Amino acid sequence: MLRLIVQRLLALIPLLFIVSVMTFSFTSLLPSDPVDLILGETGTQEQHEMLRERMGLNEPIVVRYVQWLGRAVQGDLGTSFFNSVSVSTALMQRLPVTLSLTLVSALIAVVVGVAAGIAAALRPRSLIDRLATVGATFGQAIPNFWFGLLLVAIFAVNLRWFPATGFSPLSASPVDWLRSVTLPAIALGLSSSAAIARQVRSAMVGVLQQDYIRAARAQGLSSRRVILKHALTNAMVPVVAVLSFQITVLLGGALIVEQVFAINGLGTLAIGAVRQQDIPMIQGLVLVMVGLVVVVQLATDVIYGLLNPKARPS
């Protein structure tokens, strides 16, 4: 398993290099001069020159890239153009918020998607299969933020079961955290659970026709064990392959769903940064996203290897 992880990490190097170059080049792609952005029309010529010098903008671009990368690797992502807050500090404050939203919604999506997919696969063309298919079709057409608004109207405004807005950190109170994260996570997880249900259904239908399922039944193992252990383990192999993609989608969706619930996560940070063209912040956001995606991919690769012995390097 360690070999697998190392192999995957090595395979990620070109990706990380390209992403870092792309991210770095934002500064040069920016139509306006960052110094102008920061100082606006007001600063004097000298102030502009001083800032330019301090930001290292006069160095050759390769030197600047290496310096930037060196600092980024050490966790120093620079300071915001606008409020001189350290980018890494700002990101670290928001990261747990977006991360808990994403992970809880991924959990919901997997549980709901797998359950619905199995139920549909066990009785093809039955009512439950049709319901799951229709549900999956709608699930992929409903915008997550609109579903979130609906949940707010019903469960927060009307029934008052959950708070309509805000986020409570897990460390402060696990109960409040769960209450604050439930509705947004459901809203976010809807379309992924639909996608996962489709995947599980088709994989499961295929696996249930395999000889080894018949053999397990012939051996007198209970249906429950045959379906949940023998069939599901194999059916999850293709599902896990799409899971890392789904988590990436959820991570992006979280940026929007956060706005529905007025949750102060990476999404709010990103929107503010876009409006102000706060490049260091955007760069930091991209790097954090890529970091998360890499971790998710590694994790799913490991699960994939556990489920599918043939994928392990021998």
Add this chain to the structure above:
Amino acid sequence: MKTVPSDGPAAAPSRRRRGASGSAAIVVVAGAILALLVFLALFADLVSPYDPLRQNLIASLQWPSAAHWLGTDDLGRDVLSRLIHGCRIAVIAAGEATTIAILIGVPIGLFIGYRGGWWDWVVMRVVEAVVSIPGIMVAIVILALLGTGLHKAMIALGILFSTSFLRLARGVVLAEREEVYVRSARVVGASGGRILLGHILPNIAPPLIVQTTLTVGAVLLAEAGLSFIGLGVQPPDASWGTMLSTAAAFMDLHWFLAIPPGIAIILTVLSINLIGDVIRDGVGRGITVAARQDAPVASFAALADVAPSAAALPPPRPDEVLRVEGLRVTVSTADGGELPLISDLSLSISKGETLGLVGESGSGKTLTGLAILGLTSVALRTTHGSIVLNGRDLRTLPRRRIEEVRGNEVAMVFQDPTTSLNPAFTVGSQIAEVLRAKHGLSKSAAWARTVELIDRVGIPRPGERARAFPHELSGGMAQRIAIARALSCNPSLLIADEPTTALDVTVQQEILDLFRDLQAEFGMAILFVTHDLAVAADICDRISVMYAGEMVEMAEVDALFARPRHPYTRGLLSAMPHASDRKPPLPTIRGSVPRPGTWPAGCRFSNRCDFKVAACERRIPLTGTDRLVRCIRADELVLEAAQ
């Protein structure tokens, strides 16, 4: 060698028809919705009752009324008018972003696919990088560089979605590059560009259309999302996304604001996705239509009901382990009918005996084995007969009891060991699991017994092999494991379905020897299903010959080989290769087993039989006491296995 159809042979076409009419209705509705959308977008100014921007603060947040069909928003603007103008934004957005995506993606994809080399490598790494980041983040980054607004947001989305067109175009080029005609065109001297245009563009069109429908749906959702978070369409302009953004601020006061734009988005995206599905199916069907099999058309009313013939029941045998009487298995067809696959099958096996079940593929022999275990696929039903195992009729047992019987009293070895072992678990754990589930052994005891069993079936270094995964073992080794698993609970009946067919000839003999040894040691009865008479002669005590879902002959091995009584058995025997001469056997039976539903009404072998007479047009009973035969001329014909 599988005789179990996965679905009713006649079931598929009518379901397809029903599905087709259902999808036709869906296409009409979805098409109408999209047509309405485009109409509203074009004539928004004429159709909408109010100016979408006109405010009326006195009449804000109103519920639907005659004056305002969908109510008013926080500034008293008419929601319906804003919704209609939102259609325009939606159409513009979808068109703009999709066009940009195609214009960027397709040429670059064609270029790098054609050029290959470094260009390809670098561009593909960039694409991978972009794709690995959440799409909305990519759009946010581009908007940070461009600034916000509808058109800039659509450029961002166009760039984002261009990656899928790029990969698509590149894939098509790579596939086409390999085609001979592209290479030959180059030899003739056509320029690179002409090759691309002439050969690749026609091939790219179908997947391009499919990808476009997918993209349009995704663009609409993304545009709404970006406008919702304030990075797309800017207020006060009306788009569905900005309307929802307003609604979000008033959820506690006037939740209805969220409903109209939400429904509009969902209906639009749903319509596009559904039409995309239909197009995708259409593009796919063009490829698969050739592979479709025609359903049998012959009427099978003649065979619909044949009462089990009491005369054919085998006499009771000493030490009987299994006794099957009058077994009938059917498949349900789309018109509610039942098509028989096995009819009126009776057999019995004693302790320590091996009964061969022999026939060509399609004769129903594998299905018989599965029916005894109650493991036929969902479309099949066992409608008649009894399956008495150790004195209990399995057909009357509830499911849980049958699960207990399986493994403990009867077990099965399948044809292909590489597919009958679960690829996800070690072979040892699959045996140990049975021991723990069926005998309640502890983990360590089950493992110890597993290693013993693996040793017993003749695998060297059993402790080590138990930790191997199925794909790490040879076919013969895997089949030994499957046999060890089947015998783990010491069943009184073992059903072996072509257990040597998938193996090398040398390994076959070893496995047959293993069966013989194990039978001598454990004393189980074996039902040995095979198409290979030589294998059956080697291992069986008695042989039942099956043809078209029924038994045609049953006899002791020596008697059967010395003097077959059914013309079909004779044909099988003459087709057997002889160990002495290497000449391939002559095909002495013309044609092949007719498919269920196309069986002749009288003797089912009559359309292939050289001895057919008029009397053969009637149903022929299975007759005899010690030897059974289903042929009206059995007594007069003197058949010998042709030399």
